[in-house]
Amino acid sequence: GESVGLHLPTLSVQEGDNSIINCAYSNSASDYFIWYKQESGKGPQFIIDIRSNMDKRQGQRVTVLLNKTVKHLSLQIAATQPGDSAVYFCAEVDSSGYALNFGKGTSLLVTP
Amino acid sequence: EPEVTQTPSHQVTQMGQEVILRCVPISNHLYFYWYRQILGQKVEFLVSFYNNEISEKSEIFDDQFSVERPDGSNFTLKIRSTKLEDSAMYFCALGEGGISNQPQHFGDGTRLSIL
Numbered sequence: 001g002e003s004v005g006l007h008l009p010t011l012s013v014q015e016g017d018n019s020i021i022n023c024a025y026s027n028s029a030s031d032y033f034i035w036y037k038q039e040s041g042k043g044p045q046f047i048i049d050i051r052s053n054m055d056k057r058q059g060q061r062v063t064v065l066l067n068k069t070v071k072h073l074s075l076q077i078a079a080t081q082p083g084d085s086a087v088y089f090c091a092e093v094d095s096s097g098y099a100l101n102f103g104k105g106t107s108l109l110v111t112p
Numbered sequence: 113e114p115e116v117t118q119t120p121s122h123q124v125t126q127m128g129q130e131v132i133l134r135c136v137p138i139s140n141h142l143y144f145y146w147y148r149q150i151l152g153q154k155v156e157f158l159v160s161f162y163n164n165e166i167s168e169k170s171e172i173f174d175d176q177f178s179v180e181r182p183d184g185s186n187f188t189l190k191i192r193s194t195k196l197e198d199s200a201m202y203f204c205a206l207g208e209g210g211i212s213n214q215p216q217h218f219g220d221g222t223r224l225s226i227l
Contacts, residue, residue: 048125098168
């Protein structure tokens with residue numbers, strides 16, 4: 001079946017550095033993608049989304065890049081802070097149009 | 113703050129018993145979802161609910177599971193004859209519009225432990 005996966009299970013960065021979290025997807029028909037942040041004991045928190053008619057979208061300190069040619073999605077976090085430490089999931093809308101298909105998650109650890 | 117409150121935060125139940133997990137939206141929403149996350153694994157879709165009926169369900173959501181909005185406000189997930197493998201975090205999510213137009217907002221989940 002279709003799947004969404006992440007390249008790196010863990011990422012450790014120094015406070016103040018930029019972070020890049022990557023995600024590969026296999027469904028070329030996917031047209032909507034979302035990045036979620038999950039802190040310990042909490043539910044997934046929406047960060048930023050992007051539709052397939054865009055290749056870049058920026059939020060506050062975050063940027064999502066979409067490369068449809070290679071079916072790759074990335075989340076860039078500028079000036080990473082300790083509060084950014086969490087697990088980050090990419091998700092795509094599945095073929096039914098109702099369900100989110102999540103990747104396995106990348107754990108981001110920000111060290112002082 | 114999440115737009116939805118889930119109760120209980122932790123439920124411990126004997127295998128074979130029934131459990132009801134509750135989701136209380138803070139504001140009006142049209143679309144309701146249940147997801148689960150087994151410890152250390154990814155979040156998995158269970159079911160979506162719109163206009164008082166199921167719009168989509170996954171293979172996980174078999175006859176053991178059911179959902180309803182009994183009073184037009186609370187959104188519940190019932191699991192009958194619980195099994196050990198039902199132990200997981202269960203997340204309720206809400207949406208204002210079709211999933212392709214709006215992100216889903218998740219609650220903080222109910223941790224279900226089956227003994």
